[in-house]
Amino acid sequence: MENGMKLLEVQQITKTFPLPAGGQQTVLKHVSLTVKAGEVVALLGRSGSGKSTLLRILAGLIRPSEGIVRRNGKELRGPNPDVAMVFQSFALLPWLTVQENAELGLIARGVDRDEAEKQAVHALGMVGLEGFAGAYPKELSGGMRQRVGFARAFVMKPNVLMMDEPFSALDVLTAENLRGEIGYLWEKGSFPAKSIVLVTHNIEEAVLLADRIMILGANPGVIRGELAVEIPRPRDKNAASFKALVDHVYDVMTNPDAVVGEASPTAKEPRFTVLPHARAGGISGLLEILDERGGKEDLPALAEDLRLEVDDLMPAIDAAGLLGFARVEHGDVMLTDIGREFANAEVHRSHHIFKDQLLESVPLATTVLAMLKSKRDGQISREFILDILDEHFTDAEALRQFETLVDWARYARLINYDAAHERLYLVEDED
Numbered sequence: 001m002e003n004g005m006k007l008l009e010v011q012q013i014t015k016t017f018p019l020p021a022g023g024q025q026t027v028l029k030h031v032s033l034t035v036k037a038g039e040v041v042a043l044l045g046r047s048g049s050g051k052s053t054l055l056r057i058l059a060g061l062i063r064p065s066e067g068i069v070r071r072n073g074k075e076l077r078g079p080n081p082d083v084a085m086v087f088q089s090f091a092l093l094p095w096l097t098v099q100e101n102a103e104l105g106l107i108a109r110g111v112d113r114d115e116a117e118k119q120a121v122h123a124l125g126m127v128g129l130e131g132f133a134g135a136y137p138k139e140l141s142g143g144m145r146q147r148v149g150f151a152r153a154f155v156m157k158p159n160v161l162m163m164d165e166p167f168s169a170l171d172v173l174t175a176e177n178l179r180g181e182i183g184y185l186w187e188k189g190s191f192p193a194k195s196i197v198l199v200t201h202n203i204e205e206a207v208l209l210a211d212r213i214m215i216l217g218a219n220p221g222v223i224r225g226e227l228a229v230e231i232p233r234p235r236d237k238n239a240a241s242f243k244a245l246v247d248h249v250y251d252v253m254t255n256p257d258a259v260v261g262e263a264s265p266t267a268k269e270p271r272f273t274v275l276p277h278a279r280a281g282g283i284s285g286l287l288e289i290l291d292e293r294g295g296k297e298d299l300p301a302l303a304e305d306l307r308l309e310v311d312d313l314m315p316a317i318d319a320a321g322l323l324g325f326a327r328v329e330h331g332d333v334m335l336t337d338i339g340r341e342f343a344n345a346e347v348h349r350s351h352h353i354f355k356d357q358l359l360e361s362v363p364l365a366t367t368v369l370a371m372l373k374s375k376r377d378g379q380i381s382r383e384f385i386l387d388i389l390d391e392h393f394t395d396a397e398a399l400r401q402f403e404t405l406v407d408w409a410r411y412a413r414l415i416n417y418d419a420a421h422e423r424l425y426l427v428e429d430e431d
Ligand SMILES: Nc1ncnc2c1ncn2[C@@H]1O[C@H](COP(=O)(O)OP(=O)(O)OP(=O)(O)O)[C@@H](O)[C@H]1O
Pocket: 017, 018, 027, 045, 046, 047, 048, 049, 050, 051, 052, 053, 054, 201
């Protein structure tokens, strides 16, 4: 098979799921994507952008609500036999040995036992597990279990290897090593698949491994654009070209209005419609750290120093952006003037600043405050707010939005919440 041949294609697919309370949630909308032989495609997006759903559609495990999936040019109507999967959760069978887990797919395909054993031994060798064939998964570390996950997929010699967040359940160092080894196998041309589709929320991982990065946006999941990674392999994370691309992707991911692939996305105010799930105390903590570091910091460096993934920091960074305390530009997060003032203010003043920013930036907070003020007893029920939120969000998301709003409004000394009676109260003396 020649490189460049179309192996898999989805055209204008939409996927909706029914909501428990009735109605539909559109998870993917009008998504088109082609996977060709010889390439690594990364699907990069935040949690909930429909990456795993898209992967399952490509694997033929679920059908799209609209649109078409093609395998080698023909419509796919069931599980895709050209695909093998590596899961975040390893998904090994605990009662089988490493060798038996690795052979499983071949046996199911009807390959005879001797041949299956030979192939599995070879695949285990590729992932550095010689000598562990007789071990059981529970005797292995997380990194080794995922090596078995890779071996089990490798024996199938699939046209397309699909990896769904394959390194994200591993500790940072183990993930780094395994990522490097998989990258090396691909580079040296002995990879047991013709192409890779990688689902990830890790920007550096996408830039390290992919030839093309598809950036997904959420609510509903759409492909915002595509970036070609033209950095020669082996890729050096410290090279200027690598860092510049990582920074550009951060820019795009933190700015919903940015144009993918444009050198310097226009610095429009971000259009946030959803409250990021960050606690006020966490936002405040982040701003203090930033202030201590001079008010500006490279996002990946900040995450590394805090022993976190950038993704862990994103809700607090998004929230700080929404509230006007910080900005993200070219992969750096920096304090605004009001953010700096907030970080240095004494307690009473900091709550006051938070209140002003909340009322200025979050229309829902202003609406709830106006409702409370309009009531003679200054109270409203949780259900009332949830009913409003339910119009715009799923039940679970409505609850999270409510919890975030209450947390922020309490921190702003604007509203009190009595969880036992599920009622919101106006704080009498707002100052
Ligand atoms: N079988 C299902 N039934 C109902 N809703 C679903 C189903 N599968 C996924 N969803 C919803 O679709 C949305 C996207 O989920 P998906 O797992 O595809 O996103 P993702 O980008 O892979 O996120 P994550 O990184 O958190 O896994 C979520 O809101 C999820 O709740």
